[in-house]
Amino acid sequence: MARFLALGGFRLPFLRVSNAARPDAVRWQSSSRQDKSLPQNPFRAAGVRTPSLSLLATIADRFQLDLNHEQLVSYQKLMEGALNSWNRLDRMPEPNLPVNYPRKPGCRPAPEDNPFNAWYYKVDIQGADSGPLHGKTVALKDNIALAGVPMMNGSRTLQYTPEFDATVVTRILEAGGHIDGKAVCEDLCLSGASFTSATGPVLNPHDGTRNAGGSSSGSAALVAGNIVDMALGGDQGGSIRMPSSWCGIVGLKPTHGLVPYTGICSMEMTLDHVGPMTRTVSDCAQLLEVTAGCDGYDPRQPTSCSVPSYTNNLTSDLKGRKVGILKEGFGHPLSEPDVDGLVMFASRTLEQAGARVEEISIPMHLDGKWRYC
Numbered sequence: 001m002a003r004f005l006a007l008g009g010f011r012l013p014f015l016r017v018s019n020a021a022r023p024d025a026v027r028w029q030s031s032s033r034q035d036k037s038l039p040q041n042p043f044r045a046a047g048v049r050t051p052s053l054s055l056l057a058t059i060a061d062r063f064q065l066d067l068n069h070e071q072l073v074s075y076q077k078l079m080e081g082a083l084n085s086w087n088r089l090d091r092m093p094e095p096n097l098p099v100n101y102p103r104k105p106g107c108r109p110a111p112e113d114n115p116f117n118a119w120y121y122k123v124d125i126q127g128a129d130s131g132p133l134h135g136k137t138v139a140l141k142d143n144i145a146l147a148g149v150p151m152m153n154g155s156r157t158l159q160y161t162p163e164f165d166a167t168v169v170t171r172i173l174e175a176g177g178h179i180d181g182k183a184v185c186e187d188l189c190l191s192g193a194s195f196t197s198a199t200g201p202v203l204n205p206h207d208g209t210r211n212a213g214g215s216s217s218g219s220a221a222l223v224a225g226n227i228v229d230m231a232l233g234g235d236q237g238g239s240i241r242m243p244s245s246w247c248g249i250v251g252l253k254p255t256h257g258l259v260p261y262t263g264i265c266s267m268e269m270t271l272d273h274v275g276p277m278t279r280t281v282s283d284c285a286q287l288l289e290v291t292a293g294c295d296g297y298d299p300r301q302p303t304s305c306s307v308p309s310y311t312n313n314l315t316s317d318l319k320g321r322k323v324g325i326l327k328e329g330f331g332h333p334l335s336e337p338d339v340d341g342l343v344m345f346a347s348r349t350l351e352q353a354g355a356r357v358e359e360i361s362i363p364m365h366l367d368g369k370w371r372y373c
Contacts, residue, residue: 118218131176139231143265166263183218213243260295285310319354
């Protein structure tokens with residue numbers, strides 16, 4: 001009968017493990033007698049150990065590689081250098097981002113406090129006493145780490161509580177922002193619709209029977225429904241832009257690397273973007289100005305980058321600006337005539353402000369429809 005070890009409220013069995021096919025295998029005994037075959041300290045610090053020659057021979061045989069003793073020794077020596085580097089890295093303490101503003105874990109909202117099902121978790125974290133975001137309420141897409149507050153990235157397979165704040169969180173709080181909670185996002189951020197999250201579908205604030213778009217569905221709904229002033233979303237393939245469009249708000253996918261992605265669930269490093277979602281262009285510029293810039297941690301960013309004053313650059317004078325209208329984006333079977341008309345109307349407004357609007361053609365744009373088939 002296996003014996004048990006009580007550890008943190010759990011009972012863990014000691015099981016007998018034996019592998020006669022591996023001469024270098026350690027046999028763990030459930031018996032109380034001391035086994036002289038055990039190393040003196042089998043529970044030493046985690047690390048990757050250089051495999052023995054007998055283990056390398058077993059692996060070689062498994063893959064039908066005929067290696068002699070000298071070749072096995074050569075491979076073992078090649079591994080030692082890389083594994084020594086690995087173990088040095090493993091022993092290094094992980095850098096923790098600062099957690100400077102007190103907060104409580106918060107709670108899941110009651111249904112009556114969550115009309116669009118757009119909140120995953122409600123919190124109450126007040127930032128600095130002054131700053132460009134002072135008085136603004138902010139929601140975070142639930143793939144952004146907020147220390148002490150649960151995160152699930154829209155999926156039941158990923159539920160844990162981060163111990164640090166993402167860089168964008170620290171910057172929002174230092175700018176005086178008030179974080180009201182975590183917004184629902186689609187399951188692992190993999191849907192452009194708003195019905196895949198483990199917490200249920202997010203409803204469009206303009207019509208509860210309609211889709212809010214995804215994957216930053218909760219962020220868009222909370223802003224469009226006047227629940228918060230602004231939100232952060234993530235974008236790999238339209239996840240800021242689509243829900244912003246469907247909910248009628250302003251959403252911006254920043255230039256890659258402009259806003260640090262540190263402390264945010266990644267999908268693919270060359271595609272990861274985090275950006276503002278607001279009701280007005282001025283709020284969008286303000287949130288971008290606060291969150292943009294290098295943090296020294298994110299490998300997606302250059303070694304240095306300057307952040308202009310986006311708010312001061314807001315102007316109604318567009319002289320010298322060129323705007324392209326994508327020919328293939330209009331009049332095809334998947335486009336909607338009313339949307340086409342609104343976009344063309346907006347282009348004429350830009351012309352009146354001094355911009356030069358020109359039609360351009362990218363034929364392969366029409367191949368993009370197969371991405372969602």
